Amino acid sequence: MQYETVIGLEVHLQLATRSKIFSGSPTAFGAEPNTQASAVDLAMPGMLPVLNEQAVRFAVMFGLGIGAEIGRRSVFDRKNYFYPDLPKGYQISQFADPIVGRGTFEIQLEDGSTREIGITRAHLEEDAGKSLHEDFHGQSGIDLNRAGTPLLEIVTEPDLRSAEEAVAYLKALHSLVTYLEISDGNMAEGSMRCDINISLRPKGSETLGTRAEIKNVNSFRFVEKAIQHEIERQSDILEDGGKVVQETRLYDADRNETRPMRSKEVANDYRYFPEPDLLPVVLDEAFIEDLRATLPELPREKRERFVSQYGLGEYDAGVLAASRALANYFEAVASDAGDAKIAANWVQVELLGRLNRDEKDIEDCPVPAAHLAQLIQRILDDSISGKIAKQVFESMWNGEGDADTIIAAKGLKQVSDSGELEAMVDGVIADNPGQVEQYRAADEGKRKKLVGFFVGQVMKVSRGQANPQMVNKLLAEKLG
Numbered sequence: 001m002q003y004e005t006v007i008g009l010e011v012h013l014q015l016a017t018r019s020k021i022f023s024g025s026p027t028a029f030g031a032e033p034n035t036q037a038s039a040v041d042l043a044m045p046g047m048l049p050v051l052n053e054q055a056v057r058f059a060v061m062f063g064l065g066i067g068a069e070i071g072r073r074s075v076f077d078r079k080n081y082f083y084p085d086l087p088k089g090y091q092i093s094q095f096a097d098p099i100v101g102r103g104t105f106e107i108q109l110e111d112g113s114t115r116e117i118g119i120t121r122a123h124l125e126e127d128a129g130k131s132l133h134e135d136f137h138g139q140s141g142i143d144l145n146r147a148g149t150p151l152l153e154i155v156t157e158p159d160l161r162s163a164e165e166a167v168a169y170l171k172a173l174h175s176l177v178t179y180l181e182i183s184d185g186n187m188a189e190g191s192m193r194c195d196i197n198i199s200l201r202p203k204g205s206e207t208l209g210t211r212a213e214i215k216n217v218n219s220f221r222f223v224e225k226a227i228q229h230e231i232e233r234q235s236d237i238l239e240d241g242g243k244v245v246q247e248t249r250l251y252d253a254d255r256n257e258t259r260p261m262r263s264k265e266v267a268n269d270y271r272y273f274p275e276p277d278l279l280p281v282v283l284d285e286a287f288i289e290d291l292r293a294t295l296p297e298l299p300r301e302k303r304e305r306f307v308s309q310y311g312l313g314e315y316d317a318g319v320l321a322a323s324r325a326l327a328n329y330f331e332a333v334a335s336d337a338g339d340a341k342i343a344a345n346w347v348q349v350e351l352l353g354r355l356n357r358d359e360k361d362i363e364d365c366p367v368p369a370a371h372l373a374q375l376i377q378r379i380l381d382d383s384i385s386g387k388i389a390k391q392v393f394e395s396m397w398n399g400e401g402d403a404d405t406i407i408a409a410k411g412l413k414q415v416s417d418s419g420e421l422e423a424m425v426d427g428v429i430a431d432n433p434g435q436v437e438q439y440r441a442a443d444e445g446k447r448k449k450l451v452g453f454f455v456g457q458v459m460k461v462s463r464g465q466a467n468p469q470m471v472n473k474l475l476a477e478k479l480g
Contacts, residue, residue: 014184071283101121392407
C-alpha cells in the first residue's frame with residue numbers, strides 16, 4: 001500500500017532579549033551552570049513573575065511578519081508537569097488565548113515551486129532548565145541557566161508532506177526571524193529547536209494516521225534524517241499489519257534512528273489553567289501599528305525585488321535573499337561592480353562555495369564586498385580573464401589585499417594589446433602546420449573543436465593572460 005506522509009512542526013524559538021521572560025536574569029549562552037538563575041527562576045516562595053515587554057514586542061513582530069492574527073488579548077497559563085529541571089512543577093505558557101493566531105507562511109522548494117504552509121498559532125512561554133548526565137556517574141546534574149529563557153513556540157498545521165518540505169520550512173523560518181532580528185536562530189546553541197509530529201495515511205485518505213512526536217531536533221540535516229527514518233519505521237509497522245503507537249520519541253544522530261522516550265501527552269495531561277500571577281496581555285492598535293512600521297523588508301519581498309530590479313531568476317533571487325547579511329553583501333557588490341547578474345553569479349558560486357568549504361558564515365567572510373566588486377570590474381574592463389579572476393579571488397580570500405594590489409603584485413593583467421596577441425597567434429600557427437591543415441580540411445562542426453587546441457597553445461605562451469575573446473577573433477581570421 002502506498003502511504004502519504006503528514007508532518008506538522010513545532011519550533012521553539014529563543015527570543016533575543018537580554019533578560020528572561022519573567023525575571024531580570026541574563027540569557028547569555030555558555031555561562032557556568034546555575035550562574036544565571038535568580039530566585040524567580042528557582043521558584044523560591046513568594047517570588048512573582050514580571051513579564052518582559054520586549055518578548056511581547058518580538059512575538060507581535062513575528063505575527064506581523066507572516067500576516068497572522070494578532071491576539072489583542074492573550075492569557076498566560078500554567079502547564080503542569082514534573083521534571084527536575086522545572087523547579088515550579090509547571091511551565092508558564094499560553095494555551096487558549098495565544099499572542100499570535102492563524103497565519104500562512106510561504107516556502108520555496110529546490111525546484112523553484114512554492115507552497116503555503118498554515119500556521120496554527122505562536123505563543124510565548126518560558127524554557128525549562130537542562131538535565132546533565134555525562135559528568136555524573138549514576139546521577140544527573142541540573143543547570144537552571146535556561147530556566148525562564150523566553151521562547152516563542154510556532155506551530156504549523158499538518159501541511160508538510162516530505163522531509164524536503166520540512167527543511168525548506170525551517171530554513172525559511174530561520175531566514176524570517178533573523179531578518180526581523182527577534183532571534184539569532186542558532187540551532188547549535190538551542191536558539192531554534194524543532195519537534196516533529198509525523199504520521200502516515202493511505203494515499204487518497206483524508207483521515208490522519210496515529211502520529212509520533214520526535215523531540216528537540218537541532219539541525220536541518222538531523223530533521224531530514226529523523227523524518228526519513230520515521231517514515232520508514234512507521235511504514236514497516238503498517239505494512240506488517242501493526243499499529244503505530246502515539247508516543248514521544250528521541251532522534252539518535254549517532255545511530256540514525258528514533259527511539260521511544262515516553263507515551264505522548266495530550267492537553268488534559270497538563271491540567272492547564274490560567275496563571276493567577278500574571279494579568280492578561282492587552283494590546284492596542286497604536287502598539288501594533290508602531291511595531292508594523294519598524295518591520296524591515298522581509299525575505300519574500302526582497303526576493304521579488306531582486307527579480308524585478310536586477311533581472312535575476314527566482315531561484316537565484318531566493319538564494320541571495322535567504323540571509324539578510326548575504327542580501328546586503330550582494331547588493332553592495334552589485335552596486336559597486338555595476339553588473340548585478342555577474343555579481344550574483346560570483347556571490348553564489350565562488351563566494352558561497354568557499355564559505356561552505358571553510359564552514360564559515362557570511363558574517364565571517366574575509367573578502368569585503370568592495371574587494372569582490374573591484375575584482376568583477378577588472379573582468380568587465382578586460383584587465384583579467386575569468387580564469388585569472390579565480391586565482392585573484394583565492395589570493396583575496398587568503399588576505400593578500402584587494403584585486404588591484406594582487407593583479408599588480410603578481411603580474412596578472414590580461415594581454416589585450418592586438419599587436420602582441422597577433423604575434424603570439426602567428427607563432428602558434430607557424431609551429432603547428434599539421435593542425436592548421438587538419439583545421440582547414442575539416443567541416444564547420446569539427447573546426448569548433450579543433451580551434452580549442454590553438455586557443456590552448458596561445459594561452460600557454462601567454463601564461464594564461466591572453467584576452468580569450470581577442471585570441472578567438474584573431475584565430476578565426478588567420479586560420480580562415
